[in-house]
Amino acid sequence: MxxxxxxxxxxxxxxxxxxxxxxxxxxxxxxxxxxxxxxxxxxxxGVLHAGLYYKNGSLKAKHCTRGKRLTEQFIEEHPIPILRCGKLVTCGRWGSADAVDELYEKALDNGADELEILQEPGRFFPGVLGARALHSKGTAVIDSxxxxxxxxxxxxxxxxxxxxxxxxxxxxxxxxxxxxxxxxxxxxxxxxxxxxxxxxxxxxxxxxxxxxxxIRPVRGEYFRLRKSYPLEKLVYPLPASVMKGAKNDTALGVHYTIHPSGEIYVGPNAVAASSKEDYHITATAEEFADSLGEIIGTAAGPIFTADDLAPGYAGLRPRLFKNxxxxxxxxxxxxxxxxxxxxxxxxxxxxxxxxxxxxxxxx
Ligand SMILES: Cc1cc2nc3c(=O)[nH]c(=O)nc-3n(C[C@H](O)[C@H](O)[C@H](O)COP(=O)(O)OP(=O)(O)OC[C@H]3O[C@@H](n4cnc5c(N)ncnc54)[C@H](O)[C@@H]3O)c2cc1C
Incomplete structure (x- = not known):
């Protein structure tokens, strides 16, 4: 043996x-x-997160910022596509600007760096909605x-x-x-x-x-944006844990995300999966266009419609329960x-x- x-x-x-x-x-x-x-x-x-969201003292908070540094070191030594595009977390069309400040404080507590608060982020980034956004300049996307x-x-x-x-x-x-x-x-x-x-x-x-x-799997579905758009920045809504005080909700909300290949995706949502092999996409393009319209659009209405979105892929979150x-x-x-x-x-x-x-x- x-x-x-x-x-x-x-x-x-x-x-x-x-x-x-x-x-x-x-x-x-x-x-x-x-x-x-x-x-x-x-x-x-595929996002290398800066450590904005996690409960102080948790393993997530402890290892996100250090893990990002170690991963970036590994990436420097290997041929792994990476897009250092940064990320915005915006209060969007409906969220509270004060909640952005709350998130900023939490991120600082977690040791996240390269952060700034932007008033009216749409002045700098086309179509980004909201009175206020947290800008994490160090967030990056890799080819996982x-x-x-x-x-x-x-x-x-x-x-x-x-x-x-x-x-x-x-x-x-x-x-x-x-x-x-x-x-x-x-x-x-x-x-x-x-x-x-x-x-x-x-x-x-x-x-x-x-x-x-x-483990009760929770599916995260993605739609692909069919057309190009001149915004090279990840854009997230405020997470449910900040917006609604939903402390057990670990999903970050449907966001606008770019892959290092240049393709733009929207997602992931959070849907209870029927099994650990259940990768079916059940959401509609209309639902995703609505979610996207809360963070990217114009005062007059949405920039993207359901016709701009095609089903992409899905992943399963290993949501853990004890007793x-x-x-x-x-x-x-x-x-x-x-x-x-x-x-x-x-x-x-x-x-x-x-x-x-x-x-x-x-x-
Ligand atoms: C929708 C979604 C989006 C996410 N986005 C991000 C993000 O942007 N940034 C981020 O930091 N994290 C993100 N995550 C989380 C991240 O992807 C996971 O935390 C990470 O990939 C988990 O890796 P793992 O090795 O634990 O699991 P896995 O990658 O699933 O690896 C487990 C492996 O175990 C193998 N296995 C199973 N049973 C056996 C067995 N009996 N014997 C041997 N092998 C076995 C499986 O084949 C599998 O390859 C996301 C997750 C999801 C679902």
């Missing part, structure tokens, strides 16, 4: 950073995934597929073993069973076993004896000595991953 220091379950952004960090701490590492790239890490907005590919390449270059097509079936660090796509099994052992299985991390945690955690109660932060839990579980790694997981994995005791 092969013996390693660390085995990671799941080669999304989080598992890949766990593997890379373990390697850089001098550990021998294997990382298994039946279909790397098909999880949450392949279906998101290229980012994941570069992480996998780094793992292999630095001596890790990427077990593509291999799925964790059962076991604890003493005896880990993996199966390939034909169902053939092999066993390995390790000192540390890390569950970074994204949407499936709850069922693995439960089988390991960690009671009460449940039926929503948990809004990332969770890292140990079910038995050396078996760690990363649960509820939703946004800003892409940004925070490089730093979050430092919570794991590799040293």
């Amino acid at each position: 092969a013996q390693l220091d660390v085995i990671v379950i799941g080669a999304g952004i989080v598992g890949s950073w766990a593997a890379l960090h373990a390697l850089r701490c001098g550990r021998s590492v294997a990382i298994a995934d039946p279909s790397p790239g098909d999880g949450i890490s392949g279906r998101n907005s 597929a290229a980012y994941l590919k570069a992480l996998h390449h780094a793992i292999e270059t630095e001596g890790g073993v990427l077990l593509k097509g291999r799925r964790y079936v059962e076991g604890d660090p003493q005896e880990v069973t993996l199966a390939d796509n034909t169902g053939a099994c092999e066993t390995m052992s390790c000192d540390m076993l890390i569950n970074a299985a994204g949407l499936d991390s709850d069922s693995i945690a439960l089988r390991a004896g960690l009671q009460g955690y449940e 039926g109660v929503a948990i809004t932060d990332f969770v890292i839990a140990e079910s038995s000595p050396g078996f760690f579980h990363l649960l509820g790694i939703e946004s800003p997981g892409l940004t925070a991953a490089a730093s979050l994995v430092e919570e794991l005791p590799f040293r």
Whole structure:
């Protein structure tokens, strides 16, 4: 039976950073995934968040700003498309300008930098509605597929073993069973076993004896803007947590977003998914045009109509509950000595991953 220091379950952004960090701490590492790239890490907005929104003292707040710095460092060393476009959070057509100030204070508390308040942002950025906006100049967008590919390449270059097509079936660090796509099994052992299985991390945690955690997937749907528009800036509404005091709502609101390829997308909304494979787009172009019209438009009315929007793609948020109660932060839990579980790694997981994995005791 092969013996390693660390085995990671799941080669999304989080598992890949766990593997890379373990390697850089001098550990021998294997990382298994039946279909790397098909999880949450392949279906998101690709935004490197500046850390504006998160509750002070939370793991999200702690790791978003540092994770962004570490990710940018990694990107400098690898061929990953990045658009350093910055972002506006506007009170839009209906929101409260004071809530923008509230968000600004929260962002400063979280250590976010390169921020400014803009009065009437439409004077600087065409069509952006609202009396006031928070401008985060350091927010960037990356090609998340290229980012994941570069992480996998780094793992292999630095001596890790990427077990593509291999799925964790059962076991604890003493005896880990993996199966390939034909169902053939092999066993390995390790000192540390890390569950970074994204949407499936709850069922693995439960089988390991960690009671009460449940992931209820929430779909985020995107529409693509069919026409070009001269605004190279991400534009977000105020998040529900600030607007309506909805403390358990972690979605950031339907926003105007640009991919490094230049394509413009609008999304994501938040819809309860029927399963962990439910990627169907159910919202209509009219609904998305209405949401977009709250942040971009003219005094006279909308700039974009439903005809300007085509269905794009959808991703699933791993919304975490414990004993039926929503948990809004990332969770890292140990079910038995050396078996760690990363649960509820939703946004800003892409940004925070490089730093979050430092919570794991590799040293
Ligand atoms: C709509 C949406 C938009 C988002 N936008 C942003 C954003 O702009 N910025 C940001 O910072 N974050 C964003 N996020 C969050 C971010 O995408 C996630 O936090 C991050 O990608 C989670 O990565 P992961 O590695 O935990 O999960 P995944 O990428 O899902 O990786 C888990 C992997 O585990 C594998 N797996 C499952 N079961 C097993 C098993 N039994 N054995 C082995 N492997 C297994 C799966 O195949 C998968 O590849 C967004 C998320 C969503 C849904």
